[in-house]
Amino acid sequence: MKAALRIKRLQDELVRINRSLVEAQAQLVQSGKLAAIGELSAGLAHEINNPIAIVYGHTQLALRRLDREPLDEGFRGRYEKFLRTLEQESRRCKSIIENLLRFARPDTSRGSPLELERVVEGALDFFLHQLRLQGVEVAREYGRDLPRVMGNETQLGQVFVNIIMNARQVMPSGGTLTLRTWREEGRVCASVADTGKGIPAENMDRIFDPFFTTKEEWQGTGLGLSVSHRIVRDHGGEIRVASELNRGATFTVVLPVDAQVGARPEVAGER
Secondary structure: OHHHHHHHHHHHHHHHHHHHHHHHHHHHHHHHHHHHHHHHHHHHHHHHHHHHHHHHHHHHHHHHHHOOOOOOHHHHHHHHHHHHHHHHHHHHHHHHHHHHHHHHOOOOOOOEEEOHHHHHHHHHHOOHHHHHHHOEEEEEEEOOOOEOEEEOHHHHHHHHHHHHHHHHHOOOOOEEEEEEEEEEOOEEEEEEEOOOOOOOHHHOOOOOOOOOOOOOHHHOOOOHHHHHHHHHHHOOOEEEEEEEOOOEEEEEEEEEEOOOOOEOOOOOOOO
16 A cells, blocks of 8 residues: 555656656747747847838928928828828837837846736726727736735836737627736736637647737737747746637736735725
């Protein structure tokens, strides 16, 4: 009986070690992909940035001059529409390039002590109006007395902006967006769950790959989650993904607790 018990324990330990090795291998593969594409992206972004900035600047000048020129109103309207389109697409290119540069050369500064709930709420603020228009309900399940994390607020905010934006796009006709925070073994977790169509199993291993996207061309470039993955990794954390087809997806950001900063004091009247 004792021998059988020891064998069972050895088997369980081997399963655990094997699982750890598989996870480590996946992380190394992902890191290798990000490093190689990061170097390429940095070079391309710098080469493209200057001509795009020139196009954008000249478009702005042309729009300002348009108001001072004595032109036929019909021609003025068509010309202005053309310039506005050029301005919009130039701005979109600039945004893509900025994402490429963030992806390739992330800011490694340690940052400051942060309350993760407030970072999530700050990102949510960008989308509250659109979510209401789409009929999406927002549910909050925030833990109490959570310790702070050490991080770059702008970068972590970008992570949750990317995740919430993706969740909004998969619920065009309504649904529920659930935001949660909790503590887990010395780390603080924040999850964003949607009730959209979910992620097919064959795409789960690719969602953090640069430029991989299942969206329409005008909805995204496939960089958002790659940038987010790198930011969280550089903060010493991880992003977990769980999904079920036609029932939605949940993205969970896990960050280490800042050992020098304890839980924030309870504030009277705070939710």
